[in-house]
Amino acid sequence: MSSALTSSQPGADPEMRAKRLLGRLWREHVSDYWKRMLLALGLMTIEGATLGAAAYLIQPLFDEVLVTGDGTMITWAAFAIAGILLLKAIAGFGQRLIIVSIGLKVVIALQSRLLNHLLSLDGRFFQDNAPGALIERVRGDTSALQSLASTALMSAGRDTISLISLLTVMFLNDWTWTLLALVGVPLMFFPVVLLQRLIRGFTMSAREAASRLSTQMDEIFHGMQSIKVNRLEAHQSREFRSEVGRFLGQQMRAERSKAGTPAMVDVMAALACMLVLLVGGAEIVAGEKTVGQFMSFFTALALVMDPVRRLSSLSASIQAALASLQRIYEVLNARPTILNPATPKPLSPGDIVFDDVHFAYGDAPVLNGLSFRAAEGRTTALVGPSGAGKSTVFGLMTRLIDPVSGRITIGDTATTEAELDRLRDSIAVVGQETALFDQSIAQNIRLGRLDASEAEIRAAAEAASVTDFADALPGGLETTVGPRGSTLSGGQRQRVAIARAMLRDAPILLLDEPTSALDAKSEQLVQEALTRLSHGRTTLVIAHRLSTIRDADLIVVMDKGRVVEEGTHASLMAAEGAYARLHALQSAGVTTAL
Numbered sequence: 001m002s003s004a005l006t007s008s009q010p011g012a013d014p015e016m017r018a019k020r021l022l023g024r025l026w027r028e029h030v031s032d033y034w035k036r037m038l039l040a041l042g043l044m045t046i047e048g049a050t051l052g053a054a055a056y057l058i059q060p061l062f063d064e065v066l067v068t069g070d071g072t073m074i075t076w077a078a079f080a081i082a083g084i085l086l087l088k089a090i091a092g093f094g095q096r097l098i099i100v101s102i103g104l105k106v107v108i109a110l111q112s113r114l115l116n117h118l119l120s121l122d123g124r125f126f127q128d129n130a131p132g133a134l135i136e137r138v139r140g141d142t143s144a145l146q147s148l149a150s151t152a153l154m155s156a157g158r159d160t161i162s163l164i165s166l167l168t169v170m171f172l173n174d175w176t177w178t179l180l181a182l183v184g185v186p187l188m189f190f191p192v193v194l195l196q197r198l199i200r201g202f203t204m205s206a207r208e209a210a211s212r213l214s215t216q217m218d219e220i221f222h223g224m225q226s227i228k229v230n231r232l233e234a235h236q237s238r239e240f241r242s243e244v245g246r247f248l249g250q251q252m253r254a255e256r257s258k259a260g261t262p263a264m265v266d267v268m269a270a271l272a273c274m275l276v277l278l279v280g281g282a283e284i285v286a287g288e289k290t291v292g293q294f295m296s297f298f299t300a301l302a303l304v305m306d307p308v309r310r311l312s313s314l315s316a317s318i319q320a321a322l323a324s325l326q327r328i329y330e331v332l333n334a335r336p337t338i339l340n341p342a343t344p345k346p347l348s349p350g351d352i353v354f355d356d357v358h359f360a361y362g363d364a365p366v367l368n369g370l371s372f373r374a375a376e377g378r379t380t381a382l383v384g385p386s387g388a389g390k391s392t393v394f395g396l397m398t399r400l401i402d403p404v405s406g407r408i409t410i411g412d413t414a415t416t417e418a419e420l421d422r423l424r425d426s427i428a429v430v431g432q433e434t435a436l437f438d439q440s441i442a443q444n445i446r447l448g449r450l451d452a453s454e455a456e457i458r459a460a461a462e463a464a465s466v467t468d469f470a471d472a473l474p475g476g477l478e479t480t481v482g483p484r485g486s487t488l489s490g491g492q493r494q495r496v497a498i499a500r501a502m503l504r505d506a507p508i509l510l511l512d513e514p515t516s517a518l519d520a521k522s523e524q525l526v527q528e529a530l531t532r533l534s535h536g537r538t539t540l541v542i543a544h545r546l547s548t549i550r551d552a553d554l555i556v557v558m559d560k561g562r563v564v565e566e567g568t569h570a571s572l573m574a575a576e577g578a579y580a581r582l583h584a585l586q587s588a589g590v591t592t593a594l
């Protein structure tokens with residue numbers, strides 16, 4: 001996964017990029033909330049200062065109330081301390097609410113931005129990057145950032161103020177005790193720096209393991225039927241456990257490194273308490289200091305450890321968030337390669353011509369000088385063995401991929417010269433995989449043209465024989481089809497896809513074996529719908545079963561990425577070449593390659 005996503009920005013190192021992104025996010029999202037941030041900062045100041053105030057009040061409480069036995073002051077002291085703690089509670093509640101809500105809004109904005117960016121990327125990107133892994137980047141990595149926002153921002157503001165106020169109380173009480181208490185701080189420096197490096201590395205590995213885990217879950221859920229039919233439950237469960245084990249291992253390493261810093265603070269606290277007790281206790285016994293001074297100092301010392309612990313974990317959270325930021329940056333930095341031309345040419349109807357088209361996936365050539373002409377308003381069938389490059393032709397037509405060399409023209413305009421939106425608007429695709437969403441049948445048809453009226457949807461549904469089955473359903477066209485259309489049969493899903501293409505009403509139609517997975521009855525219904533749909537449109541159809549394209553105006557026989565034969569069914573049969581051989585094999589019930 002991590003190797004699939006590559007950044008196209010040269011030079012900058014990953015940490016710099018992540019920090020730059022953090023700055024950009026701050027400017028674009030957080031800066032909108034600066035008034036609320038200021039309010040939160042004010043509340044953090046109050047919350048942080050209340051701890052110092054409470055510790056400060058301990059000294060008069062002991063020396064002037066408890067030790068002197070002044071009963072009238074007890075009530076005042078109790079109310080004062082309760083009042084301070086109440087103020088702390090209110091300020092803490094307010095600032096937490098503000099920070100968490102800003103964090104959530106920023107994360108949602110970031111998720112939307114990531115999704116918008118992903119939608120702008122090439123089809124190739126999604127072949128190289130598994131859906132589960134991308135979901136992990138959009139959801140998991142942004143959530144990691146939110147935890148930075150809520151813990152780190154709160155900690156940075158409130159705990160810094162607490163630290164300052166409590167250290168002030170300690171210094172005011174006795175600076176020598178304070179220096180004794182802080183003697184362990186420099187000792188922590190190098191271990192903490194080392195831990196930061198480890199945390200970043202381990203968190204990055206844990207995020208990558210989480211991506212693989214999501215990919216595996218995605219594949220399991222999508223392949224559930226096949227897993228069950230092939231009784232692969234135990235195997236999948238074992239595979240999942242071992243992937244979870246790897247994730248757990250990485251996450252535990254990251255968590256252990258994170259837990260290291262607060263533990264070091266506790267060791268430092270133990271050292272501080274021991275030294276202060278040894279020195280301070282002796283001074284009280286000698287009568288040089290009051291019990292109130294000691295208690296106030298000790299309270300401040302005990303209270304200061306919490307903010308120190310949290311602040312010391314802060315850099316760990318930042319390191320963890322930087323790992324996620326780096327991964328988010330990689331997505332945002334991926335650039336589409338299929339772009340609009342600088343000066344688009346208008347697209348007019350006409351023949352589709354492939355002229356000496358070459359295409360390769362990496363170093364593997366797929367099309368090797370493919371040339372053919374599909375006449376306007378006619379049906380052209382592409383046949384050939386598996387891997388001949390038939391589906392690649394469709395990818396090139398819709399510019400999901402671009403040729404390495406050669407030209408594909410519609411009328412007088414090359415596909416690469418036309419505006420991308422215009423090109424795709426002029427093409428409707430019905431493939432083997434019908435992309436249905438968990439919405440109603442009508443909503444799924446509407447995806448063909450979002451502004452279509454109810455009547456137009458109904459007309460498309462009728463023309464594609466969708467109403468044949470939909471009218472018998474309790475909700476009619478408003479019936480929900482389930483995830484990926486799972487409550488419909490294969491033939492029904494195909495008909496919904498055809499209705500969508502009808503509504504689209506595009507002049508060019510690409511049909512990729514739409515009847516391949518259907519039984520005879522469904523095939524007949526779908527075939528009739530397709531005939532209605534392709535009427536008058538420039539249609540390219542991929543078919544393995546030659547019976548479905550017998551009436552095509554032109555049959556192009558492909559092999560190894562080039563045309564080996566073309567003509568009508570009758571002329572190709574008469575030529576007794578590759579097509580005739582394939583036909584003979586299919587008539588004999590053999591469906592192997594040419």
Ligand SMILES: Nc1ncnc2c1ncn2[C@@H]1O[C@H](COP(=O)(O)OP(=O)(O)OP(=O)(O)O)[C@@H](O)[C@H]1O
Pocket residue numbers: 127361364366384385386387388389390391392393
């Ligand atoms: N995303 C991809 N990455 C790398 N190679 C690919 C990719 N998609 C297809 N190919 C390769 O390109 C070649 C042509 O594939 P294509 O899908 O166009 O063939 P086809 O004629 O449509 O095959 P079929 O009839 O089996 O659907 C095949 O060798 C295939 O392995």
